[in-house]
Amino acid sequence: xxxxxxxxxxxxxxxxxxxxxxxxxDLVRMGARRVLLVTDRGVAATGxxxxxxEQVAAxxxxxxxxxxxxxxxxxxxxxxxxxxxxDAGPFDAILxxxxxxxxxxxxxxxxxxxxxxELMDYIxxxxxxxxxxxxxxxxxxxxxxxxxxxxxxxxxxxLDVLSLxxxxxxxxxxxxxxxxxxxxxLTMTQPTLVTAAAGMDIxxxxxxxxxxxxxxxxxxxxxxxxxxxxxxxxxxxLWSEKALGxxxxxxxxxxxxxxDAGAREQMxxxxxxxxxxxxxxxxxxxHANAYPIAGRVRDYRPEGYPDEPMVPHxxxxxxxxxxxxxFTFDAAPERHLHAARLLDPSAGDGPDALxxxxxxxMRDIGIPSGLAEIGYGEADVPDLVAGALQQxxxxxxxxxxxTEEDLAAVFRRSMEHW
Amino acid sequence: xxxxxxxxxxxxxxxxxxxxxxxxxDLVRMGARRVLLVTDRGVAATGxxxxxxEQVAAxxxxxxxxxxxxxxxxxxxxxxxxxxxxDAGPFDAILxxxxxxxxxxxxxxxxxxxxxxELMDYIxxxxxxxxxxxxxxxxxxxxxxxxxxxxxxxxxxxLDVLSLxxxxxxxxxxxxxxxxxxxxxLTMTQPTLVTAAAGMDIxxxxxxxxxxxxxxxxxxxxxxxxxxxxxxxxxxxLWSEKALGxxxxxxxxxxxxxxDAGAREQMxxxxxxxxxxxxxxxxxxxHANAYPIAGRVRDYRPEGYPDEPMVPHxxxxxxxxxxxxxFTFDAAPERHLHAARLLDPSAGDGPDALxxxxxxxMRDIGIPSGLAEIGYGEADVPDLVAGALQQxxxxxxxxxxxTEEDLAAVFRRSMEHW
Numbered sequence: 040x041x042x043x044x045x046x047x048x049x050x051x052x053x054x055x056x057x058x059x060x061x062x063x064x065d066l067v068r069m070g071a072r073r074v075l076l077v078t079d080r081g082v083a084a085t086g087x088x089x090x091x092x093e094q095v096a097a098x099x100x101x102x103x104x105x106x107x108x109x110x111x112x113x114x115x116x117x118x119x120x121x122x123x124x125x126d127a128g129p130f131d132a133i134l135x136x137x138x139x140x141x142x143x144x145x146x147x148x149x150x151x152x153x154x155x156x157e158l159m160d161y162i163x164x165x166x167x168x169x170x171x172x173x174x175x176x177x178x179x180x181x182x183x184x185x186x187x188x189x190x191x192x193x194x195x196x197x198l199d200v201l202s203l204x205x206x207x208x209x210x211x212x213x214x215x216x217x218x219x220x221x222x223x224x225l226t227m228t229q230p231t232l233v234t235a236a237a238g239m240d241i242x243x244x245x246x247x248x249x250x251x252x253x254x255x256x257x258x259x260x261x262x263x264x265x266x267x268x269x270x271x272x273x274x275x276x277l278w279s280e281k282a283l284g285x286x287x288x289x290x291x292x293x294x295x296x297x298x299d300a301g302a303r304e305q306m307x308x309x310x311x312x313x314x315x316x317x318x319x320x321x322x323x324x325x326h327a328n329a330y331p332i333a334g335r336v337r338d339y340r341p342e343g344y345p346d347e348p349m350v351p352h353x354x355x356x357x358x359x360x361x362x363x364x365x366f367t368f369d370a371a372p373e374r375h376l377h378a379a380r381l382l383d384p385s386a387g388d389g390p391d392a393l394x395x396x397x398x399x400x401m402r403d404i405g406i407p408s409g410l411a412e413i414g415y416g417e418a419d420v421p422d423l424v425a426g427a428l429q430q431x432x433x434x435x436x437x438x439x440x441x442t443e444e445d446l447a448a449v450f451r452r453s454m455e456h457w
Numbered sequence: 458x459x460x461x462x463x464x465x466x467x468x469x470x471x472x473x474x475x476x477x478x479x480x481x482x483d484l485v486r487m488g489a490r491r492v493l494l495v496t497d498r499g500v501a502a503t504g505x506x507x508x509x510x511e512q513v514a515a516x517x518x519x520x521x522x523x524x525x526x527x528x529x530x531x532x533x534x535x536x537x538x539x540x541x542x543x544d545a546g547p548f549d550a551i552l553x554x555x556x557x558x559x560x561x562x563x564x565x566x567x568x569x570x571x572x573x574x575e576l577m578d579y580i581x582x583x584x585x586x587x588x589x590x591x592x593x594x595x596x597x598x599x600x601x602x603x604x605x606x607x608x609x610x611x612x613x614x615x616l617d618v619l620s621l622x623x624x625x626x627x628x629x630x631x632x633x634x635x636x637x638x639x640x641x642x643l644t645m646t647q648p649t650l651v652t653a654a655a656g657m658d659i660x661x662x663x664x665x666x667x668x669x670x671x672x673x674x675x676x677x678x679x680x681x682x683x684x685x686x687x688x689x690x691x692x693x694x695l696w697s698e699k700a701l702g703x704x705x706x707x708x709x710x711x712x713x714x715x716x717d718a719g720a721r722e723q724m725x726x727x728x729x730x731x732x733x734x735x736x737x738x739x740x741x742x743x744h745a746n747a748y749p750i751a752g753r754v755r756d757y758r759p760e761g762y763p764d765e766p767m768v769p770h771x772x773x774x775x776x777x778x779x780x781x782x783x784f785t786f787d788a789a790p791e792r793h794l795h796a797a798r799l800l801d802p803s804a805g806d807g808p809d810a811l812x813x814x815x816x817x818x819m820r821d822i823g824i825p826s827g828l829a830e831i832g833y834g835e836a837d838v839p840d841l842v843a844g845a846l847q848q849x850x851x852x853x854x855x856x857x858x859x860t861e862e863d864l865a866a867v868f869r870r871s872m873e874h875w
Contacts, residue, residue, distance in 0.1 A: 044473035052692070055462035064680035262482035273726060274470070281695055308691060 045254040045272040047319050049192060050219045059091055059182055059222035063098030069178045071132035073101050075124055077145040079108035082137040082184050085228045091136055103127050108144045110345050113199040114158055120144050121151040128152055132178045139188030142181045146196040146214045149176045166200060166207045181216040184225045186306040187237025187353050189244055189314020191219035194267045199334060206330040212267055223307040230343030235294050235404040240353030242286055243360050244313035248320035249279040250367055250374050251436045268321030278316030283381040285309035294404040323437035324363040329355035331426025339413040350413055357401060358410055359453040361394035366449055370438035398456045409455040420450045463672040463690040465737050467610060468637045477509055477600055477640035481516030487596045489550035491519050493542055495563040497526035500555040500602050503646045509554055521545050526562045528763050531617040532576055538562050539569040546570055550596045557606025560599045564614040564632045567594045584618060584625045599634040602643045604724040605655025605771050607662055607732020609637035612685045617752055624748040630685055641725040648761030653712050653822040658771030660704055661778050662731040666738035667697040668785055668792050669854045686739030696734030701799035703727035712822045741855035742781040747773035749844025757831040768831055775819060776828055777871040779812035784867055788856035816874045827873040838868045
């Protein structure tokens with residue numbers, strides 16, 4: 040029997056210039072007196088977290104700041120944050136200020152300071168034991184300072200398990216922030232390559248949600264089997280289409296001139312919209328591939344990020360996206376073409392349309408030309424495929440299920456896009 | 458200084474055929490053991506509430522049913538429901554099954570069984586004392602059986618204060634249901650005129666939200682001054698536009714053939730979308746006018762409703778809508794025209810376009826031809842205007858502020874639309 044039901048949930052949202060100055064009011068309304076602010080050192084250096092902490096304190100709320108978030112969190116970095124919070128707490132609300140890394144770290148801290156056990160108890164199977172939380176979590180307010188991840192809307196915390204060399208996640212509806220405060224003025228400090236990479240993450244959220252398997256094409260689930268990600272559906276479509284339209288208007292300009300407040304506002308709105316879409320529909324092949332691409336990095340060091348080997352999440356997602364969408368084209372041609380035309384009204388026809396729009400954009404905004412440029416070669420393909428195949432939850436959301444050979448072809452064709 | 462911030466909130470949503478069979482699971486997940494089911498006798502006669510109560514009970518949750526909801530609630534009917542709940546409780550969750558009347562009654566019961574005082578303490582000023590609740594409310598799950606009110610998405614409970622002959626409301630974010638379960642199969646039992654009137658309510662929600670004053674055209678508010686309804690904004694626009702598109706495709710067919718499951722599903726989706734839009738943007742002149750039109754009814758008895766004098770809410774809203782939108786046209790011509798074309802791609806140009814689309818539709822689906830047909834005449838205009846002027850919160854959301862004379866002209870021109 041086919042599925043007939045889809046679900047939708049979202050945090051409450053406060054959007055606009057100045058929204059971040061009001062967080063103290065919102066926290067007090069939630070009954071908070073002692074708040075843990077989670078951020079990272081790079082974001083702390085912009086001054087936003089300290090200013091927000093001061094504004095919150097003015098409402099009579101005590102704020103403890105943890106700025107040790109690791110960009111691209113690991114099990115070790117999350118354990119450190121959890122230990123800090125257990126030691127400095129108890130708290131009655133958590134406030135994340137930063138990119139996806141800070142927001143995801145705050146989700147893990149929220150889970151492990153309110154529930155017993157350790158990370159592995161809650162990490163997705165087969166890596167972890169995938170237990171649901173037994174106790175209610177604290178209210179989590181998320182304040183994104185990059186326009187990309189959509190982490191403020193989602194139920195997932197992404198992490199590297201260092202000992203296993205695997206990127207995986209913890210996913211449960213209880214992890215979703217209760218409120219997202221999106222203040223575009225906070226995003227003006229993003230370096231150019233961060234804007235480009237995080238923007239590609241927005242774009243792939245929208246494209247993967249929009250081309251995901253339709254919710255009614257899955258087998259019917261019992262209520263106990265339902266997950267937050269239920270495939271493309273009429274509500275997620277709405278958000279994805281609108282996000283694509285906003286990106287078409289603002290993405291190149293936000294990268295070209297980071298000081299363009301109008302473009303920054305449109306990008307912030309696009310990130311929020313795409314987050315609300317993929318936070319309910321789900322993502323598929325490009326995100327599955329991004330896990331091993333980021334997890335097996337050797338020595339690529341991107342500008343504008345901490346000086347260590349890393350592939351920023353949005354960049355990792357984008358690098359196989361053109362070929363992934365060439366592979367999925369046949370499963371839903373009209374959706375791929377409609378998406379391509381929302382991004383570029385002059386897009387062509389057929390399986391090449393969307394890949395061409397994507398590679399043209401990636402080239403314009405300074406994304407590497409393919410996996411080769413960030414240090415991968417033919418010999419890495421089997422390893423990359425093995426890593427992607429571990430992301431069965433994501434691959435099951437693809438409109439067309441890729442075999443091992445299909446994935447290998449996608450990786451191989453993604454070595455040099457131009 | 459102009460406003461720069463808008464807010465958005467919504468209940469979690471479960472949508473689709475069969476969704477209502479899973480409510481027990483969702484209530485258990487919220488920690489509920491003793492639930493009050495609020496409905497009315499007409500809805501109870503369809504068998505839906507009893508079946509849902511049984512399905513919930515199968516999850517080990519005890520269910521007490523109150524079927525005494527008054528269609529178009531009054532202070533007296535709400536007091537009766539509250540007294541019942543105080544007597545039969547305590548409960549740890551509330552489940553509303555029915556139209557806007559049942560859902561709004563459940564909101565009032567939720568407020569007054571968790572908070573001290575009486576209705577008048579919480580009713581909007583100047584009629585009541587407009588206090589915010591001091592205590593947290595119970596989780597409220599709303600299951601609409603009519604496709605119209607959007608009450609499952611909103612923060613307001615509408616009621617008649619009998620002694621004052623005034624329709625007013627209680628509005629607070631805490632009143633918003635935490636979850637909406639929209640199961641289109643429950644709406645198949647709506648009588649024809651209920652489908653028509655409730656559908657006009659959907660349509661006016663979408664049109665009024667879409668033409669509401671833009672959020673950034675209000676004066677800047679402090680966080681304490683923010684209300685759930687913040688004017689037209691990029692998110693509410695998205696919902697309103699999509700709702701108009703769905704109505705264009707399904708409204709006439711759902712009225713013509715109530716057994717058309719596809720049309721019913723599209724109408725249920727349109728009602729949900731429009732509710733998510735106006736639940737954040739707000740409504741204006743047609744809804745303000747609806748209060749006195751419904752509140753001062755003499756002896757109009759519509760088919761398919763309880764046998765007593767009443768003007769169904771959606772009908773009351775629609776009867777001055779064409780003239781209201783003729784009046785507001787100049788404030789945002791492109792929005793009025795875009796809305797008209799979403800409803801009918803062949804719509805004309807100028808201030809007549811939207812009114813013509815509306816009156817053609819109203820005539821097709823059996824809405825009365827104007828205020829005269831439901832018993833009002835020229836002599837009633839001053840009273841109707843006085844009633845509308847009491848709805849300052851709604852009138853302030855209009856894109857162009859109507860004077861007493863403007864409102865009188867709208868009412869006068871709405872006596873006979875054809």
